[in-house]
Amino acid sequence: MILPSDVAAAATRVHDHLRTTPLVEADPATFAPAAKVWLKLEQLQHTGSFKARGAFNRILAAAEEGHLTDAGVVTASGGNAGLAVAHAAAQHGVPAQVYVPETAPAVKVTKLDELGANVVRAGRKYADAYEAATQHAAETGALFCHAYDQLEICAGQGTLGRELLEQTRGELDTVLLAVGGGGLMAGVAAALEGDSGVVGVEPRTAPTLDAALAAGEPVDAEVSGVAADSLGASRLGDIAHAVAARTGVESVLVDDDDIVAARTLLWERHRLVVEHGTAAALAALLSGAYRPREGERIAVVLCGANTDPTDLVQPIRSG
Structure with missing residues (x-):
């Protein structure tokens, strides 16, 4: 279970290691004419996603408790969590080993190499x-950093929620954010408990939160679609489910076509390049x-930029 006090402790711990990312007011005519919308x-953020928040909190907390050894850290990630752990480990001067599935996007694997992580491909899923990462942790004593279902990870992600409250001076009703394994949702919902509501947005092709809320517990969900590289968890985390149930997080599903349209709009009108998973949150507004x-x-969280931008620019055809 994660509480607002856990997020407050994380905010103090990671303050000097993170960027305060901008909050910009959006044109309501574009997104929701009847509402006030911020992006x-x-x-x-460092490494291009919110994941840096949780990675720093996990590693710094372990160092405070004497649980960080020369074996360094290890994680399993298709991309963003691995990038964040590799960056935080490098900043702390310890090695990082990142296990990725063979399907991990090349753009993210290349960045892992650039950050100095030892990248190991293990299986297709x-x-x-x-499994390979947890085995490595057991054998070497390396600190295991879960991609989304770990108290320190979720609390670190929740610092984004505290930041939103400060930037809006508390005048915030709702946060729309994308959900995969649910670490960001868990942290933000805990941080905002009693102040603002949270809406978790997922592709219909990857409904881990929706399936968990319907079943009353995390259950396996079939995952596919355009955002599977970043929202590819097949099961909501236990921490995320507990927080969602406690705080009344809402679930909204969007179609892949709406995700693509939202991502394209962000580029064409605002020159913002984001992942498809990130665009899911905005797709909830644009699609209705x-x-x-x-x-x-409403604050819409655009939470990841590690994507191949070539499909955003259409080739010019000669007449």
Whole structure:
């Protein structure tokens, strides 16, 4: 279980290691005419996603408790979590080993190499990489950093929620954010408990939160679709489910076509390059899957930028 006090402790711990990412007011005519909409540009965080928040909190907390050894850290990740752990480990001067599935996007694997991580391909699914990473941790004593279902990881991600409250001076009704394994959702919902609501947005092709809320517990879900490289967890984390149930997190599903349209709009109108998973949160507004009430104050979290931008620019055809 994660509480607001865990997020507060994380905020103190990681303060000097993270960027305060911009919050910009969006044109309501584009997104939701009846509401006030901000875009939280968390794709500008270190390593291009919110994952740096949790990675720093996990590693710094372990160092404080004497649990960080020369064996360094290890994680299993198709990309963003691995990038964050590799960056945080390098900043702390310890080695990082990152297990990735063979399907991990090349753009993310290249960045892992650039950060100095030892990248190991293990199997075709995240579950295969996860098993290899936990085995490595057991054999070497390396600190295991879960991609999303670990108290320190979730609390670190929750610092984004505290940042939103500060930037909006508390005048915030709802946060729309994308959900995969649920670490970001868990942290933000815990941070905002009693202040603002959280809506978890997922592709219909990867409904881990929706399936868990329907079943009353985390269950396996079939995962595919355009955002599977970043929202590829097949099961919501236990911490995320507990927080969602406690705080009343809402679930909204969007179609892949709407995700693509939202990502394209962000590029064409605002020159913002984000992952498909990130664009899912905005797709909820643009498609009408989430309908704001009159005057609702909404922050849409754009939480990842590690993507191949070549499909955003259409080739010019000669006439």
